[in-house]
Amino acid sequence: MTEPVRAEATTNPGGEEKYYLRFTREQRLMHAVLFTTFLGLAATGLPIRFSQSFWARKLAAAVGGFGAILFLHKLCAVVLTIAFLLHVKEVMRRGLIHREKGVFWGPNSMVANWKDAKDLGGHMRWFVGLGPRPKFDRYAYWEKFDYWAVFWGMVVIGFSGYAMWFAPFFAHFLPGWALNAVLVIHSDEALLAVLFIFSIHFVNTHLRPDSFPMDMVIFTGVESEEEFKQKRPLEYEREIGKGTLEKKRAEAPPLWFVTFARIVGFTAIFIGLTLLVLTLTAYFS
Amino acid sequence: MNRAARRVVSLTVGRWTFAIGLLLVLLAAWPLGAQECLACHSDATMTDANGHSLFVDGQKFGSSIHGGLKCNDCHAGIKGYPHPDKMAPVACKNCHADEAEALKTSVHADGREHPCTSCHGDAHAIYPKTDPRSAVYPLNVPKTCGQCHGVNGMAGKHGLPSVYPNYMDSIHGFALSQEGLLVAANCQSCHGSHHILSHNDPQSSTYKMNVPATCGACHAKIETDFEAGAHGHAIAKGNGKAPVCTDCHTAHTIVQPTESKFRMQSTPICGNCHKDKFSTYRDTFHSQLGFLGGYVETARCWDCHRAHDVRPTSDPDSPVNPAHLIATCGQCHAGANASFVKYDPHANAHDRKRNPGLYYVRLFMNLLLVSVLTFFLLHTILWIIRSRLRQLKNRAAKGENHD
Known part of the structure; x- marks a missing residue:
């Protein structure tokens, strides 16, 4: 599975820089749908989860009012579900019907392999100064974790959400206690997703020193040769070795689009961090 | 002559x-x-x-x-002019002996603080209570009592709260002041008129044990329902801890029970006594959405347990008796079936004996949350520090080269 969740790179203002394609338009659109609906789900779900907190009623009013909050939550859920199913269909089409190589295994796949385990260990050793920085391939281990965390999260939160939405129907297959359990599963897994995305993903991908303040590649789809070489040396070298690097050549993104993407991206990060602060205040009060 | x-x-x-x-x-x-x-x-x-x-x-x-x-x-004592120097005070009791007798043991017994005119108004303009000009005409009673029992009223001197504004905002006050309903409860409907006693006095109509009968004077069917339920039984047995009408509806700030204000405020009232039930209720979606304020539709205690005729689950007439659960849950959940009503609306995720499945699910979810976040938090913090150090080192190196 080769669905990228995000990448790491910084936009380089260098004028003569060569640019290479990392994400297709469909993949970038998928990320846009994903973060838009995720923010919507978090903003409408958190007031319900923490309805006792001092901000719950105000936030509920701000995101559409009490009457609309559950409707908006379900609306975002349905859109996200459709996006998820389209993604699964696309992966199946590429991997099973078209027999495209490298979808389920290899350096371009999202499936974890032995190198990811070694990279994790090596990266941690590098953190504490006990070894060199590992060389990463197209998708680093934390990127794969993000992908699978979101994948698993959508299955778990989605299933438990629909089980609550259509409880009498689901009751035909689920034992009675499961109807109680789905709320715990839904809210705890969603809480994990909110805390993870709004802190770990934001920092790992956008806010850490190497990418600060925002990695634009998920919005523009392209990155400069220098970034490519530095961030993903194994993939870069392989493409050179195979002589296919030039196939990835792309135009530099237009300035207006970069500006637009920055506004959207920073808005998303701002909303996310706000929700993170609210969540933490509710959780620890 | x-x-x-x-x-x-x-x-x-x-x-x-x-x-x-x-x-x-x-x-x-x-x-x-x-x-x-x-x-x-x-x-x-x-x-x-x-x-x-x-x-x-x-x-x-x-x-x-x-x-x-x-x-x-x-x-009395005035025969002509000039009047005698000392005149006997007017004694209403000479004619109104019964009223005077009732007043003598009431909270208003002190004639100097509460002369008859304090309620009946101008001594030379007293009208029968059926006359709209009377200070004790039903529609005028709250205002009359409110002179003392209102904001900054004389009753405050005795440590009594201002109840007049509460009453006027209540459903009774609204019916009386806005609709002019003569049958709407005014002060004396519950407290009486001349023989008003403290609510601590067992003889008082507002003494806790007498409240159901007092309200039942108008709300007869509800009184019957109440008496049939567990709370009514407890009151009949003399258990003063059981709630009466005023514990849930309040005495003076009574609102329409279907109003969101009442639906919001009364669940915690049940929780005052039923603490464990309230705490487990708060863990449910019913409560989470209900507490947001606008969602008055989600189930409150009495939507399932009934309001007045509250019975134990074991009672075949209880709406939460297993035999009636499909109908009770079905009031809101169309398609409720035998399996659906196995849902436990008071499940406790921390009680392994009562809800073992839920207990382990919660435990797993908590462990997952804590372990993932702890690992990645450490991972990210170390990463930030290392990256920053490398950046500074690189910059220093570049700086040296330039020099």
Whole structure:
């Protein structure tokens, strides 16, 4: 599975820089749908989860009012579900019907392999100064974790959400206690997703020193040769070795689009961090 | 008068005698005082030595319930003018003995603090309670009592709360002031009039044990329901801990139970006693969405347990008896079935014995949350530090090269 969740790179203002394609338009659109609906789900779900907190009623009013909050939550859920199913269909089409190589295994796949385990260990050793920085391939281990965390999260939160939405129907297959359990599963897994995305993903991908303040590649789809070489040396070298690097050549993104993407991206990060602060205040009060 | 009569008699005879005789009878029958007293007391500026007004509005007095009485029926001791130096105070009890007797043991027994006029108004303009001009006409009662039992009222001196504004905002006050319903409960419907007792007095209509009967005077069916339920049984047995009407509805701030305000405020009231049930309820979606405020539809205690006829689950008549669960849950959840009603609306995720499945699911989810976040938090923090160090090192190296 080769669905990228995000990448790491910084936009380089260098004028003569060569640019290479990392994400297709469909993949970038998928990320846009994903973060838009995720923010919507978090903003409408958190007031319900923490309805006792001092901000719950105000936030509920701000995101559409009490009457609309559950409707908006379900609306975002349905859109996200459709996006998820389209993604699964696309992966199946590429991997099973078209027999495209490298979808389920290899350096371009999202499936974890032995190198990811070694990279994790090596990266941690590098953190504490006990070894060199590992060389990463197209998708680093934390990127794969993000992908699978979101994948698993959508299955778990989605299933438990629909089980609550259509409880009498689901009751035909689920034992009675499961109807109680789905709320715990839904809210705890969603809480994990909110805390993870709004802190770990934001920092790992956008806010850490190497990418600060925002990695634009998920919005523009392209990155400069220098970034490519530095961030993903194994993939870069392989493409050179195979002589296919030039196939990835792309135009530099237009300035207006970069500006637009920055506004959207920073808005998303701002909303996310706000929700993170609210969540933490509710959780620890 | 006698001298005048003698003069007339001396001047006339025959049929004049009859006319004069009639005049005499009329004069003798004229209420003593009403006209004579008003000769002076109709002066609106008339005051006594202390500056208190001595003015009497003859017209009002004439139309009042006491309009047929003579002034000295009440102002005993006054035979004519000049008045005696010391006058006996007006004693309403001379005629209204029953009321005076009832008042004597009431909270308003102190006649100086609560003279009859403090409720009945102007002594010379007292009307029957069925007359809209009366201070104790049903629609006027709250305002009359509110003079003392309102904001900054005299009742505050005795540590009593201001209840008048609460009442006026209540459903009873609204029905009375906005709709003019004579049957709407006013102060004296619950408290009585002359024999008002403290709610701590077992004889009082507002004593806890008597409240159901007091409210039941109007809300008869609800009283019957209440008596059939667990709370009513407990009250009948003398268990003062069980709630009565006012514990859930309050005494003066009573709102329409279907209003979101009431639906919001009353679940915690049940929780005052049913603490464990309230705490487990708060873990459910019913509560989470319900507490947001606008969602009045989600189930509150009485939507499942009934409000007045609350019965134990084991009672076959209880709506939460297993036999009725499909119907009870089905009120909101269309398609509720036997498996659906196995849902536990008071599940406790921390109680392994009661909800083992839920207990382990929660444990797993908590462990997952804590372990993932702990690992990645450490991972990210170390990463930030290392990256920053490398950046600074690189910059320093570059700087050296440039130099």
